[in-house]
Amino acid sequence: MNAxxxxxxxxxxxxxxxxxxxxxxxxxxxxDLMIMNIIFLSLVYSYYSVILAIVLIGGIMDSLSGVAFFxxxxxxxxxxxxxxxxxxxxxxxxxxFILSISLVSVLIQQGLILFSVFIEQGREGIGQMxxxxxxxxxxxxxxxxxxxxxxxxxxxxxxxxxxNTIKKQIAHRYRG
Numbered sequence: 001m002n003a004x005x006x007x008x009x010x011x012x013x014x015x016x017x018x019x020x021x022x023x024x025x026x027x028x029x030x031x032d033l034m035i036m037n038i039i040f041l042s043l044v045y046s047y048y049s050v051i052l053a054i055v056l057i058g059g060i061m062d063s064l065s066g067v068a069f070f071x072x073x074x075x076x077x078x079x080x081x082x083x084x085x086x087x088x089x090x091x092x093x094x095x096x097f098i099l100s101i102s103l104v105s106v107l108i109q110q111g112l113i114l115f116s117v118f119i120e121q122g123r124e125g126i127g128q129m130x131x132x133x134x135x136x137x138x139x140x141x142x143x144x145x146x147x148x149x150x151x152x153x154x155x156x157x158x159x160x161x162x163x164n165t166i167k168k169q170i171a172h173r174y175r176g
Contacts, residue, residue: 005159006041009152010057013037018064031141034061035105036148038076039098042083043149044156054080068116075112079105095146102145103138110134 017033034057041050058073065072083101090097117125 001159001163002156005156006037006053009155010034010037014060014064031106031137031144032061032072032075032109033148034072034076035079035102035109035141036145036152038079039083039101039105039145040149040152040156042080043087046084051077051080067113071109071112071116075105075109078108082108098146098149099142102149103142105145106138106141110137 013033013036017030021030021033037057038054041054054076055073058070058076061072062069079101082104086097086101114126114129117129121128
């Protein structure tokens with residue numbers, strides 16, 4: 001049932017990022033919403049199957065976006081790795097930890113974009129990049145990702161409650 005929850009969350013975030021948010025002026029150049037999902041998956045699970053799920057999510061986002069292929073896969077795997085390393089040393093529900101991981105995650109994606117532009121176009125390509133857009137995405141990420149991760153945690157807790165309630169009702173109904 002946890003897998004179904006994450007499929008629904010991933011699909012919803014993809015729809016919001018690719019269809020809903022681009023139509024709003026404030027969110028047209030928003031940070032990658034999937035970062036919230038990747039951070040949450042990294043905080044909740046440490047299984048190898050999560051790596052496969054992250055690669056799958058990254059492949060979907062690479063297919064839908066206009067950036068170089070493997071950009072999202074690589075950045076999501078780096079985010080997962082950094083969260084896995086640092087959650088051993090820091091209390092993972094700490095606001096400072098979530099905020100710093102959020103900012104680092106947005107910086108990872110921005111750094112990979114800068115690197116890919118540098119590889120394709122050289123120094124003159126980097127000079128033409130919109131620095132203000134990167135700063136806005138970093139600010140939006142710092143403001144929106146930590147509450148988004150906690151919101152995902154709340155939805156997951158509610159999902160678990162609903163699933164357990166339905167299981168009890170079904171068991172009660174068919175036992176007697």
